[in-house]
Amino acid sequence: MLQIKLKIKLMEKSNNTQYLIYIDILSIFKIAKDIQWLTIRQDSLYRILYLSSVLYAFRHDKSKNPFSIYRFIVDTTGPYDANISKAITFLIKDEYIERAGGEDIYKLGNNSASNVFDFHLEEERIDWIKQIIYILGIYGENKIYEFIFRDPQYQTTIKSNTQQGLNTETDNETTKTLVLFKEAFEESLGDSIQDISSQTYLELYFEYIFSKILKRED
Amino acid sequence: MNQFNDLKEYVVVNHIEVSAIMESQRLKINNAAQVKILHGKFLTAFWKDRPNKSLNYVIYFKEECIAKLDFEQVSINLPIITEALKTHNMIEVNSNFDITTKEHIEITEQILIDHSNNEFVVFFFGEEGIDSVIRGKIIDKINVFYNEKDRLQFLKKYHISKLQECIYEYEVFVKEPGNNEAFFASKKLIATLQAVNPPNNTLHNKPEKVLRDNLLSFLNRNTQHTFSKENELNNQRELDLYAEVEGKKYLIEVKWLGQSINDDDSGFTQKMTDVAARKGVTQTLEYIQELIENMRYNVHCGFLCVFDVREIKRAINYDSYNFVTEDLKPYFTNHFIKLDEIKLDRN
Numbered sequence: 001m002l003q004i005k006l007k008i009k010l011m012e013k014s015n016n017t018q019y020l021i022y023i024d025i026l027s028i029f030k031i032a033k034d035i036q037w038l039t040i041r042q043d044s045l046y047r048i049l050y051l052s053s054v055l056y057a058f059r060h061d062k063s064k065n066p067f068s069i070y071r072f073i074v075d076t077t078g079p080y081d082a083n084i085s086k087a088i089t090f091l092i093k094d095e096y097i098e099r100a101g102g103e104d105i106y107k108l109g110n111n112s113a114s115n116v117f118d119f120h121l122e123e124e125r126i127d128w129i130k131q132i133i134y135i136l137g138i139y140g141e142n143k144i145y146e147f148i149f150r151d152p153q154y155q156t157t158i159k160s161n162t163q164q165g166l167n168t169e170t171d172n173e174t175t176k177t178l179v180l181f182k183e184a185f186e187e188s189l190g191d192s193i194q195d196i197s198s199q200t201y202l203e204l205y206f207e208y209i210f211s212k213i214l215k216r217e218d
Numbered sequence: 219m220n221q222f223n224d225l226k227e228y229v230v231v232n233h234i235e236v237s238a239i240m241e242s243q244r245l246k247i248n249n250a251a252q253v254k255i256l257h258g259k260f261l262t263a264f265w266k267d268r269p270n271k272s273l274n275y276v277i278y279f280k281e282e283c284i285a286k287l288d289f290e291q292v293s294i295n296l297p298i299i300t301e302a303l304k305t306h307n308m309i310e311v312n313s314n315f316d317i318t319t320k321e322h323i324e325i326t327e328q329i330l331i332d333h334s335n336n337e338f339v340v341f342f343f344g345e346e347g348i349d350s351v352i353r354g355k356i357i358d359k360i361n362v363f364y365n366e367k368d369r370l371q372f373l374k375k376y377h378i379s380k381l382q383e384c385i386y387e388y389e390v391f392v393k394e395p396g397n398n399e400a401f402f403a404s405k406k407l408i409a410t411l412q413a414v415n416p417p418n419n420t421l422h423n424k425p426e427k428v429l430r431d432n433l434l435s436f437l438n439r440n441t442q443h444t445f446s447k448e449n450e451l452n453n454q455r456e457l458d459l460y461a462e463v464e465g466k467k468y469l470i471e472v473k474w475l476g477q478s479i480n481d482d483d484s485g486f487t488q489k490m491t492d493v494a495a496r497k498g499v500t501q502t503l504e505y506i507q508e509l510i511e512n513m514r515y516n517v518h519c520g521f522l523c524v525f526d527v528r529e530i531k532r533a534i535n536y537d538s539y540n541f542v543t544e545d546l547k548p549y550f551t552n553h554f555i556k557l558d559e560i561k562l563d564r565n
Contacts, residue, residue, distance in 0.1 A: 034289060035255050035259065036259075036289045036290060036292075044465075077462070077467070077515055080514070105465075137255055137258075140259075141465075149446070150444075180221060181222055184221075184229075185229060187226065188227075188233075189229055189233070189240065200249070203254075204363075207361040207363045208362075210363070211364035214364050216438065216439050216440075
């Protein structure tokens with residue numbers, strides 16, 4: 001009975017920002033589980049959602065960014081959004097996610113199988129989160145910080161010495177860098193290859209950054 | 219913009235190889251997210267764990283399996299494949315990576331290509347890495363920018379658990395001509411300030427910046443981690459170096475003992491002695507406490523790194539750490555390591 005009441009309450013609020021955040025966080029856990037990434041650190045949740053936001057414009061330059069519900073700032077450990085923090089607290093309290101041993105590490109909880117949250121309502125945003133997680137999954141959770149640190153928008157913001165938030169609008173620094181990356185690649189590859197999708201460029205960019213991490217070049 | 223000049227150069231120099239990889243990407247198969255994860259996450263780890271990489275083997279499956287790949291089952295079945303590889307080298311699997319066929323044959327390129335032309339996705343595990351063979355094409359690199367050698371080379375770099383060893387190597391590094399000069403004030407200037415018995419180990423003015431930046435750059439080149447410095451953590455305190463490793467947070471406080479040139483080149487600063495080292499311990503502990511208690515930065519370990527640049531080096535008196543106050547003792551016990559001092563002298 002309680003579950004039904006909660007479901008109705010939440011469905012009425014399906015435009016509610018907080019509801020979307022619950023969906024995003026639970027999607028992260030479910031998609032990660034499919035590729036055997038069974039526990040996720042709290043910091044990783046903020047970072048995955050930040051990357052989903054800041055990379056969206058390069059991939060979908062014509063659509064409105066569905067992740068603009070987030071307003072990230074830089075705090076001591078990286079991208080942070082207070083609403084995500086609240087959402088995590090709620091999801092733990094109601095056992096959709098639970099601690100998995102170790103500090104700030106979580107996995108899906110007892111209630112996660114319940115159908116309170118209707119994922120199919122928000123398919124496009126979940127598909128995008130899936131693409132991000134599949135890219136990050138290749139390198140492993142321990143490398144996410146390395147990518148965040150090297151993210152152009154993140155670097156610009158921390159070097160600016162002001163308290164501004166992380167810009168995830170269409171004109172953000174990361175989008176600009178990705179465009180330059182694509183142009184550099186096209187210019188040097190010439191006509192021998194055409195029609196490389198922006199998704200492929202995104203994956204190539206991550207490979208490029210990872211090669212810098214491996215070769216200890218910055 | 220010069221930003222991607224290295225990329226352009228790389229692509230031009232490796233034009234044929236890059237084009238081949240990009241061409242193969244156009245095939246939906248190689249481009250499928252599931253194949254990329256299978257190759258990049260599961261098979262790469264599997265390849266890395268094989269002790270004898272000179273024993274080649276092949277794992278292959280029908281293209282139609284791609285959409286149904288169950289990574290949980292893949293994880294469970296890879297050890298079973300390891301067993302089978304003791305006596306076989308050509309293994310066919312289904313979308314759960316259950317073994318459907320196993321043989322021991324002489325593996326040739328033609329066999330791999332023929333299988334791939336029969337709608338199989340073929341992975342060849344060789345000495346240098348994994349080749350994938352799809353629709354008649356052999357792709358010997360998963361991606362354009364790095365290969366397995368790069369990954370193995372990376373693993374040879376120091377891990378944070380070996381930070382002390384890395385610091386020993388740094389102590390050798392700072393002795394080398396070309397590196398050594400960076401820290402010290404000019405002999406000429408020192409002689410004008412003290413003509414008789416000039417203190418040759420006199421550091422530049424505000425040496426903490428030079429020392430920190432030099433150490434930072436060494437750590438970034440020689441460890442597997444990314445270290446950064448103060449204003450990138452928060453815009454407040456003078457934090458020295460910090461890094462995050464496998465979700466755990468580390469910081470390194472840099473201090474020095476010795477003497478430097480003062481702000482207007484008119485003399486030397488006061489000598490930094492054992493007192494400075496002991497203060498360094500307290501400062502580091504206080505900062506760890508502040509980060510853990512007041513901010514979201516949960517420090518796993520704070521290191522104190524002291525450059526000993528004194529003219530005459532004696533053992534530093536840490537007074538058995540009796541000066542550590544009660545409230546800081548838990549941090550001292552659980553979150554603090556004093557690294558061995560880096561002995562630095564002008565050559």
